[in-house]
Amino acid sequence: xxxxxxxxxxxxxxxxxxxxxxxxxxxxxxxxxxxxxxxxxxxxxxxxxxxxxxxxxxxxxxxxxxxxxxxxxxxxxxxxxxxxxxxxxxxxxxxxxxxxxxxxxxxxxxxxxxxxxxxxxxxxxxxxxxxxxxxxxxxxxxxxxxxxxxxxxxxxxxxxxxxxxxxxxxxxxxxxxxxxxxxxxxxxxxxxxxxxxxxxxxxxxxxxxxxxxxxxxxxxxxxxxxxxxxxxxxxxxxxxxxxxxxxxxxxxxxxxxxxxxxxxxxxxxxxxxxxxxxxxxxxxxxxxxxxxxxxxxxxxxxxxxxxxxxxxxxxxxxxxxxxxxxxxxxxxxxxxxxxxxxxxxxxxxxxxxxxxxxxxxxxxxxxxxxxxxxxxxxxxxxxxxxxxxxxxxxxxxxxxxxxxxxx
Numbered sequence: 001x002x003x004x005x006x007x008x009x010x011x012x013x014x015x016x017x018x019x020x021x022x023x024x025x026x027x028x029x030x031x032x033x034x035x036x037x038x039x040x041x042x043x044x045x046x047x048x049x050x051x052x053x054x055x056x057x058x059x060x061x062x063x064x065x066x067x068x069x070x071x072x073x074x075x076x077x078x079x080x081x082x083x084x085x086x087x088x089x090x091x092x093x094x095x096x097x098x099x100x101x102x103x104x105x106x107x108x109x110x111x112x113x114x115x116x117x118x119x120x121x122x123x124x125x126x127x128x129x130x131x132x133x134x135x136x137x138x139x140x141x142x143x144x145x146x147x148x149x150x151x152x153x154x155x156x157x158x159x160x161x162x163x164x165x166x167x168x169x170x171x172x173x174x175x176x177x178x179x180x181x182x183x184x185x186x187x188x189x190x191x192x193x194x195x196x197x198x199x200x201x202x203x204x205x206x207x208x209x210x211x212x213x214x215x216x217x218x219x220x221x222x223x224x225x226x227x228x229x230x231x232x233x234x235x236x237x238x239x240x241x242x243x244x245x246x247x248x249x250x251x252x253x254x255x256x257x258x259x260x261x262x263x264x265x266x267x268x269x270x271x272x273x274x275x276x277x278x279x280x281x282x283x284x285x286x287x288x289x290x291x292x293x294x295x296x297x298x299x300x301x302x303x304x305x306x307x308x309x310x311x312x313x314x315x316x317x318x319x320x321x322x323x324x325x326x327x328x329x330x331x332x333x334x335x336x337x338x339x340x341x342x343x344x345x346x347x348x349x350x351x352x353x354x355x356x357x358x359x360x361x362x363x364x365x366x367x368x369x370x371x372x373x374x375x376x377x378x379x380x381x382x383x384x385x386x387x388x389x390x391x392x393x394x395x396x397x398x399x400x401x402x403x404x405x406x407x
Contacts, residue, residue: 026057026299028324030113030271030333035341036067043072049341053236055275059258059265061294062137064282068232068274072343076297078120079338080352082331083113085136087360088145092135092166093150096308100368102151105134105166110303115140118205122284124173125200129188130207132167133237133302134177137207145363155370162373163383182208182215185234189221192232192293203231205280205285209351211242213256222260222295231287233280234260234294237270243306244315248260259296270298271330274337301328377403 039047040283046069056063089107096105108115115136118128131139138148143159151158152166159169160177169177175191188206195202207216213236225232236256240247247254257265268279276298283294301324305312312321333362339346373379379393380401390405 006283008217018388026267026269027293028269028271028301029054030269030273030301030328030330032161032269032272032333033068033274033337034355037301039072039343041046042305043076043079045262046071049274051275051278052269052272053157055269055272056279057257059255059260059295060227060269061266062279064266066278068281070274075334075338075343076352078116078277079331079349080356081116081119081332082273082334082352083356084145084360085112085115085139085358086331088364089135091364093304093308094137095149095364101308102154102270103165104132105152105308107304107305107308108133108136108302110324110329110344111237111239111270111300112136112271113273113334114173114207114298114300116379117270117273118277118280120273120275122203122205122318126202126284127173127175127188127191127195127206129191129204130177130237131181131184131209131212131317132177132179134167134169136215137174137318138177139170140171141171143169143174145172145360146367149364149367150370153367153370154371154373155367156379157367158371161196161383166310172334182212182218184208185215185218186213186224187220188234189225189230189232191227192225192230195231196228201288203233203284205235207235207237209242210238210240210247210254210256211245211250212236213259217377219259222263222293225293226260226263229290229292231290232293233283233287234263234293235298237298239300239302241302241306241315246312246315255297256373257295257297262294263293263353265295265297267297270300270326271333273330376406381405 010370034050036048036050047069048069051066077124085111091107092105093107119140128137128141135148138159139183147159151160151169154162167177167179175296185206185208188204192204213302238256242250257267266279269275286294303321303325335349338344393402393404396402
């Protein structure tokens with residue numbers, strides 16, 4: 001029988017409350033870098049910039065250098081790339097509203113700095129795999145605007161022959177565009193294993209959203225990557241909302257860069273393309289030194305809804321969206337720095353804007369003019385098997401519905 005003493009409520013807590021520790025938060029200020037030295041005259045001569053001291057937070061890891069070497073050409077190309085992605089996404093928005101794009105359509109307006117910063121830090125021999133918000137990555141990996149828009153329109157000239165749509169796009173070094181939440185993460189670990197097995201000093205960049213971060217297969221991939229010391233850069237694109245649920249309501253721990261537990265982590269300002277480039281460059285050097293995987297968190301924001309069918313304003317205020325657009329926009333932030341550092345003139349930037357928009361508009365018009373594929377079985381069944389390996393036929397519900405391959 002328990003004694004009375006054990007049942008008497010204690011007046012003093014068993015454990016003292018922990019002291020509050022001031023924590024530094026990663027900013028989403030997109031114009032936070034500063035200049036180290038004067039800018040050279042040449043477009044190709046490197047010069048150093050200083051990143052904001054709020055660009056990174058680390059877990060069991062020394063932070064990346066807060067200086068980054070860039071060229072005028074790099075900065076102008078990154079600006080052009082982000083403008084191109086946004087224009088392409090806005091074209092997709094229009095086509096969806098005109099009912100020319102059907103089904104799912106997930107846009108990345110506001111998140112352009114992640115795709116562009118990553119691509120400018122890696123080589124074409126590295127791999128990228130991501131979830132269904134993949135149009136910008138497809139473009140940066142070498143896809144064309146016409147092939148991406150053509151895919152959304154279901155055309156044969158689309159990047160996946162019109163059969164993948166918004167969520168399933170692939171090109172060399174880019175493994176999708178995956179529709180099952182979190183399923184790309186273990187596949188990405190497999191890509192990293194291939195690099196290690198073949199003895200290559202390349203990395204696999206594996207992206208997933210804050211909504212997918214609680215999936216069991218994510219943690220299974222972490223475990224295997226750490227056990228085998230794989231060159232994997234896991235990265236959570238934390239755009240603050242998984243579908244219509246804020247990160248704070250869905251995740252007990254919203255510091256996604258700490259989720260690897262036994263894997264070092266790095267949180268980065270995902271609205272600053274320069275901070276993203278510096279973080280991924282550091283991650284690549286880490287994996288090339290055979291130090292194993294890292295878990296990154298790109299703190300970013302999507303201006304639109306989860307998909308085109310989501311207005312995106314029922315679970316957050318219009319004022320919040322407008323505030324992010326006006327103060328944290330990745331394109332405006334880089335533009336401001338280019339002007340402040342006198343990389344080029346405002347007229348030259350307007351010319352770059354005009355070129356990017358004209359190129360996207362021309363490509364979109366070509367995609368819209370593509371012929372609709374014929375509705376016939378030979379097209380429907382052509383991509384089920386590797387060509388030359390097809391069986392004699394595919395069984396239908398009844399014998400008359402069997403489809404016979406012509407070898």
